[in-house]
Amino acid sequence: MTQNLVLAIETSCDETAAAVVADGKNVLSSVVSSQVDIHARYGGVVPEVASRAHVDLITPVIAQALVEAGIDHSDVDLVAATRGPGLIGSLLVGVSAAKSLALVWKKPFIGVNHLEAHLYSCFLEEPDLELPLVVLLVSGGHTMLIAMDDHLSYKILGQTLDDAAGEAYDKVARYLGLGYPGGPIIDQLAVSGKPEIEFPRPMLHEGYNFSFSGLKTSVINYVRKNPGTPIEDIATSFQEAVVDVLVTKAKKAAIEINAKGLCIGGGVAANSRLREAVLDVCLQEGLHSFVPSRSYCTDNAAMVAAAAWRRYSQDGPxxxxxxxxxxxxxxx
Amino acid sequence: MLILGIESATSQVGCAIGGHEGVLASTHSSRGKRHAENLTPQIDFVRQQARVELDEISVVAVDIGPGLYTGLRVGVAAAISIAFGLGIPMIGVSSLDLIAYPARHCQKLIVAAIDARRDEIFHASYRQVPGGIQRVSDPTVSSPQDLSAEIQAQGNETLMVGDGAIRYADQFENLRGVEPAEPGSAYPSASSLVQLAHAKALREEFVNPSELKPLYLRKPDALEINKQRRRM
Structure with a gap:
């Protein structure tokens, strides 16, 4: 049986990634070169630093993806790259590389929406997920609640009005002097803390939009007023507040649209408390839950290939x- | 030997194909920062005009800067990907060399200056040598005022070239012995790139795609860190 092989490239933020995926679901390789160590000393992603690193890493990462997949470039049927949203300087490196490869290999090219790619990360491991689905997309740049009625057909139910959830993690971690990126550090600390501080749950019962800026400010104010509080307790209480808001709204949405299941995606979907809470709520409500592997939550090119194949089948190159x-x- | 040259360091983007017979086809566009959009179709167009297939190309030459970073990276990313995709070597040439090269018949000191934005220019100086030009100072970034003072101190008969010399013409026009830049000298040309790369190819001055490094001349974090901190 011939397979349809997609080579996908992802450079929307600070990960240089390439993957080879067969038929939009079988991952033959997924290489991610993270620049997190480079950006850690700045306490966040510096766009010019990220763009320069993408140029240095792009061909070695693509080469590794082809080698790991055990294929030659002549086997590739479609070359894809994330074309937005993201950092412009970073996106341009991946788009330019993918279009160039498509041109010299005489293969079709497709530009992929990074958000659509995150939605399709769920289908990499579970290609037969039943629709409609509610997807909670949470990362450093986005916090969105999306209803997916059919393939490539979405409705945004709500999104953040200010900071993204991951951004709130980073900012709180930066204020507490914990380093970057904030998500994994707070997640780790929260394991041993007690959720005793009642931080506000912003807009908990007001529609599907989110707001995390006020929560970040109340954490900062609390720490100023109570300097002796164990940092683990602050981490746990902050995380509980974030997860509570995310999961409460996702559950409400899933019930309202009569969804068959609830999925999560994006970098914050790698958070252990959020994963646990989503599984719990789905069990309670009798929903099918799907929580992708951590490596498919954070930015990767396998999800770009999955979305690329779906889009290409419908819309062409x-x-x-x-x-x-x-x-x-x-x-x- | 066929060379594909890609040039995107300034506000224009272009490419050319040439070799032993000279330049076979070339193209440039400069309207509205559309480097990434235009470059791939341009390469395909130039290939058709030159009546060659891309797999006949044996070397990819690229302008490695200095220049405007986002545009520069579009050309560099495309060039390294093409070289990687075809399994062929590369030649990197500085944008300053490219704008000085068309003035190679001039006996004066040639100062190539490219607009670096933020009230600065990238520049280097060149002298005529048999068969071409030779760079006599390292590429650097400085204020137009500093470059003007340097030219004045050296007191050489000087020809200015490049969009940086044009933009800050008022800094150079009253200097003794200095010939101002002509609009035609403003931007690097992909044809010059192919011609210069051809000479280098004959000397086998190749690099692998993974070894090619853009010439930025500024640290990446210089002006962005303060902006980041303010966002908190």
């Missing part, structure tokens, strides 16, 4: 005039 769009929205 993108033009070689395709550029990057830092503010690309999810098509509704």
């Amino acid at each position: 993108s033009s070689l005039y395709t550029g990057a769009d830092p503010n690309l929205r999810l098509p509704e």
